[in-house]
Amino acid sequence: RSIMKYCVLVLFLSCFCVVASEESSAKLILTKNILNSIITQGNDLAIEYNMYNIGDGVATDVELADSTLHDTDFELISGKMSVKWDRIQPGTNVTHVVVVRPLKSGAQNFTSAVVQYVASEDSEPKFGFSSEIGEVEILSLKEYNRLYAPHVVEWGMFGIWTIPSLLLPYMLYYNSKTKYTVKAKKN
Amino acid sequence: MAPKSSNFSKEEELLLQDFGRDLSRKSSVIFYVHALFVSAIPLWLFNRIHQMEMLDNAILFVIGTIFSAYFVALAYKNNKFELKHKIAQKRSDGVAAELNAKMSETESKKISKKEKDERILWRKNEIAEAESMQLAVFYTNSLFLILLILSSFFFFKSYSPMPNYIISMVGASSITGLLSTSSQK
Numbered sequence: 001r002s003i004m005k006y007c008v009l010v011l012f013l014s015c016f017c018v019v020a021s022e023e024s025s026a027k028l029i030l031t032k033n034i035l036n037s038i039i040t041q042g043n044d045l046a047i048e049y050n051m052y053n054i055g056d057g058v059a060t061d062v063e064l065a066d067s068t069l070h071d072t073d074f075e076l077i078s079g080k081m082s083v084k085w086d087r088i089q090p091g092t093n094v095t096h097v098v099v100v101r102p103l104k105s106g107a108q109n110f111t112s113a114v115v116q117y118v119a120s121e122d123s124e125p126k127f128g129f130s131s132e133i134g135e136v137e138i139l140s141l142k143e144y145n146r147l148y149a150p151h152v153v154e155w156g157m158f159g160i161w162t163i164p165s166l167l168l169p170y171m172l173y174y175n176s177k178t179k180y181t182v183k184a185k186k187n
Numbered sequence: 188m189a190p191k192s193s194n195f196s197k198e199e200e201l202l203l204q205d206f207g208r209d210l211s212r213k214s215s216v217i218f219y220v221h222a223l224f225v226s227a228i229p230l231w232l233f234n235r236i237h238q239m240e241m242l243d244n245a246i247l248f249v250i251g252t253i254f255s256a257y258f259v260a261l262a263y264k265n266n267k268f269e270l271k272h273k274i275a276q277k278r279s280d281g282v283a284a285e286l287n288a289k290m291s292e293t294e295s296k297k298i299s300k301k302e303k304d305e306r307i308l309w310r311k312n313e314i315a316e317a318e319s320m321q322l323a324v325f326y327t328n329s330l331f332l333i334l335l336i337l338s339s340f341f342f343f344k345s346y347s348p349m350p351n352y353i354i355s356m357v358g359a360s361s362i363t364g365l366l367s368t369s370s371q372k
Contacts, residue, residue, distance in 0.1 A: 146238045146348075154235040158228065165225045165328045173321035180281030180314060 024057035025120045030130035032113055040144040041105040044077055052093040059088040059117045066113035074100040105140035222260040225328045226252045229335055237348040255360035262327045262367035271319035275311055282311045334359035
């Protein structure tokens, strides 16, 4: 009996040890998304950064930095390129949105943003990379108008141009036709 | 007895045939003007909707317009010939009635039957010529424009403007010309 008690006690204590030796640690996953469906030069583009803490510890001193959107290619409209959070609880997520305006058209490569955080107490800062968006085609204003504008005026003018081509000949034909068909009926 | 509208004598048939294929100078001019105009309409569409600059693509536009005008004019000619025969048959009674109404009683007694019939035939030919021209222009233009719009804004919408223009113009005008050469007997 005493041996049984002793074994249970040892097991119980060892559990504690196991639990005590496992430190709670945070793990952050960062995703980067473009919210627009069509990207055009000169029109606002929204980029969303999502950070998920999938670990079981609190992430502290979290710093998100995206240095891939250069001043020469993108004009920052709202939001900041580097953001700090004090803590991110385990199992939660945070979102940050940046609005930029592309200054150039053509193919643009959107690469990863970087997050730096402290995973558990007194440990070294860790780095994480966001998901990459890859190469995206930025339409010039001309292309955008070509593909998506309704062109009501243009089609209206087209209708006007077709009057001498279509309506006029048909009216002449129709007048002549009725003139000579009516006469036959009268006879 | 005046010949029935559906039953021409051989000489009259020949006469109509002779007048058929060759165009008078005036008709040719009218056809070419119409053809050039209808071939120039797409330039407006391509300039404003596909954003093709006029000056940048001037050579391409000129060549395209002339090429398409040639085939459209060919289509006019063929369609007019096909239509004239049919129209002439239909207008027989109407023309005869008009001429009879115009001539007074005394005049119609003086002129021989043959002379009257000749006048009717000549007038009928004139009317049929004008009407077939107008209808041919209308029909050919409609076909050309519909083909052009379908090909440029539906089938080849995703192509870049220059190939789009070439394919649409060449395709539409060639098909229009080709369809006009089919004759229904």
